[in-house]
Amino acid sequence: MLSQRRLSTATLALGLVVLTDVLRVFLPSVITIFGQAASTPAELLGAFALGWFVLALAAPALVVRIGPHLVGIAAAALLGAARLALTAAPGGRAQLWLATAGLLAGLVWLAATAARVERPVPGLALGLTAGALGHALFGTYDPLWWGRWEAWAASLALVAALVVAEATLARRDGSAVRAGNQPAVGGLAWLLAGPALLLGGMVALSPAVASTAMSFWYGEAGTAAPPPFALAPLAVAAALFVLAALIPLGRRWRPLPPLLLVGGAVLFGYGPPTLLTFAMLLTAAGLGGCLALAGEVPVAQRHAGRVPARRAYAAVGGMLVFAVAAVVFYAAYDIGYPNGWLPAVVAALVGVVALRAVNGADDPRGASEGPQSSAPARVPLRAVNGADDPRGASEGPQSSAPARVPLRLAVLAALVAFLAAWVHGPWLVSSNRHGPPEQVRLVAYNIRMGFGLDGRFDLAGLDRAVGEADVVVLSEVDRGWLLNGGHDTLHLLAARLEMPYVFGPAAGPLWGDAVLSRWPVQGARTRPLPAVGAPTGAQALGVTIDFSAGVRLAVVSTHLQPPPGAEPVVQARAVADFAAGYADGLPLVVAGDFNTEPGDPAFTALTDAGLVDAFAPARPLPTSPADDPREQIDHIFVSPDLVATDPVAVPSTASDHLPVAVTLTLPTR
Structure with a gap:
């Protein structure tokens, strides 16, 4: 049986994969269904897309009023239903509104999850990696576009796993809270969920970027055939991301992840296409490291009662950053202004948040203020998750080797990416063997x-x-x-x-x-x-x-x-x-x-x-x-x-x- 902490990590990872799938339909639907690309004002397209993320800012209040478990289960069910409906949708307005409903349900689910899960970094890291590897295994061709039984099987399995995990987590949380006697954790790590999704999807963990990056090694204008080992950069990037996110750095190395992240983003925005591979690897390593730095932030006891709501607002606010940055970046191709700076700005924001988080963790005043420091903060009943379960910290021999599990996960991620490269590798093509045609x-x-x-x-x-x-x-x-x-x-x-x-x-x-x-x-x-x-x-x-x-x-x-x-x-x-x-x-x-x-x-x-x-x-x-x-x-x-x-x-x-x-x-x- 999974421990409470591992179950919450798995639930967050599964939900993030489903939410990412819905986003991959919502974003192009705004362009192709709500509008007609360049024939519809970019400002109108952006306002429509951003409006739903702004509306989701009401989700934390809903979570506090009703309770994160009930809201989480209901939102996960709606998110899963929208994901399945999109597989059957014929396109058109039905697709647009199903994707919109799924997005809104996913943002509400994320707020509810943030209110319960104090340490989101493992779930965020594994969810982002699993989403990227799943996309790679299907050759970047999402199953929901297929309309075949394989698409239904994959969708049903994913949605069923999410709903079952949500229900199990809600049932177990009631017993876990009785052990909850540890300091509260802040919401800075949750604030990075949206920016991490943006930078991961744009460059660090994108299988399409990996294959395109490899093609630029074959000449000025790309390659005249599918490049061998096209997804090799993804294998390395996924391994670096997982290792950096799950293995904390020593104090002297803490400035390194933000520097790597900003460097990779600058290279992505301004570097030549031949350096796209290096931009991907630097961004992946830096992004994972920044998530690790932001993993734990002690919060003053006088704020402990508001911590769940603050985490929920941080999660939804981070997704709003995702939306604003995506709209600003891609609207440049319709309106006309430089946009290479934007990934670097988002990367710098992530780096600042990560460094502030880790500095706060080192500050003895961060955990409490005044004489209250001798007593650990208590978190409200509905806000606690398996991270407070003492059984989650040490289970079996793994506690003596904390790097063993991240290393295994990194190797697994690399193997899956190489499997995808083999499945979708170079294929035989027709060629002229009998002289020139007439x-x-x-x-x-x-x-x-x-x-x-x-x-x-x-x-x-x-x-x-x-x-x-x-x-x-x-x-x-x-x-x-x-x-x-x-x-x-x-x-x-x-x-x-x-x-x-x-x-x-x-x-x-x-x-x-x-x-x-x-x-x-x-x-x-x-x-x-x-x-x-x-x-x-x-x-x-x-x-x-x-x-x-x-x-x-x-x-x-x-x-x-x-x-x-x-x-x-x-x-x-x-x-x-x-x-x-x-x-x-x-x-x-x-x-x-x-x-x-x-x-x-x-x-x-x-x-x-x-x-x-x-x-x-x-x-x-x-x-x-x-x-x-x-x-x-x-x-x-x-x-x-x-x-x-x-x-x-x-x-x-x-x-x-x-x-x-x-x-x-x-x-x-």
Whole structure:
């Protein structure tokens, strides 16, 4: 039978995994269902998302009035029900409101848990790690998007474990409180729950960031095939995080975790993509160490009666920090301002809280004031958990070797990550073995991070829309944004299509454009485009496809970002110049989302550079929005020596754009 302390740790970890799952649906639902990304004001999207976190500030008062056990069980049941309902939801408004209800229930559950659990660091550390490893085992493709029996089995098992743990913990707490005669612990560790979830999901414990980071070791523009051991950084990061969080540092090493955390966050915000791996490892080690530092803070006896409520407010307040920071960071890509500083600011906040916590623990005045110091503080009956159970401190031989359990957990975390790397590792791809083809089918597609018009992550729909293409040019490719659920959309889609890829980052290292090909690619090169006031970054990615026998094709993928109220003329000219220099006489294709229509200045800048509109015979060919296309903004241009036939915009709602396709007849040498 689990001890009270271990049971509370397991309950917190399970609940955090379920809450994280719901967040991975809520955040992209705000973008794709409540709003339509750039077409809906970022301020409105942010206000909607933040409103629910602000509303949750009422949860601590509810917990105090009703009691944490009853509120905790009810909230856990609602959270679990929302998680299961999301697995069955068809998308659309139902998905948005189910995710919102699940988020609110999860925040209430977190407040109730904080009122009972005094030492949250083990549960927080294991919950964050388990959530990341579970995401890795499914290849960053959450089971709730599957709609298959495996998804239901995984969801039911997780939710059932949470509800059973909650009920068991509530039943045992009544007997545990009679042993509660230890000093109260403050809420600073709970205040770090939200920031830890943010930094863990953005960089430190993200499997998508790990695989993307590895791809940058294979050339300027990423890799032309899935990188081997793509999740190796996650294995190391998870082990470092667990060890740092569960093994306290000596006094002289206490400043190290905040320094590591801030250093990793700065590297994530401002470092080159090739250093993303090191940013991940530094952030993981620093974040775990800061959680350990904030683990215990004695509280003055005169405040002991208010400690449960203060912990509850700290937990919900920390989640509000999560929401504000996430909104501010990702809104920059719609509004237009620097955002690389934000992870560093959140990391600095975590470091300050951790150092203050440990300094308070060292201060003899921290535990009590005046003559009361000789008597231990008593905590109200409903506030006590297994941390006060004397049996929790020493059970069997483990008490003589406190580092043994964290070490085993770290090894287990690394093994699970390596298992995920093996399961989702490099796959065999189609290749040309019989000489160059006479014709090639090329598709250009703005995939909106993988989310369809119904707001669901729809790999199957993208697969159907692409069809039997030989070369695929993708725009709005997400490789790990927390805002979009932390998926590596490119890797998932490429694995489904069995096509290797090359990635060109545009807005930070995790968002950009890509080219997939059934034939070997070489010479990948990427060039940033002038921003000219546009909030979202843009780039041009060039690759050369080798069909053998001396037949090659230059392909340039781009996504122009128009400045406010103007045409992307400057970017269009930059793309044309880059493409001409890159092709250097080879047959050339330039494709993507150009955000300009035929006859507009940016469109004319491309045709004036000698490129041919491959869709001219089929005009008008509207491509956006997908459910009622009215705008012709997705294009394929070719050099005059290429013959383009069969132009079409493929009907699909797997994105907010339609994919466009042509058949290219390759010149022979």
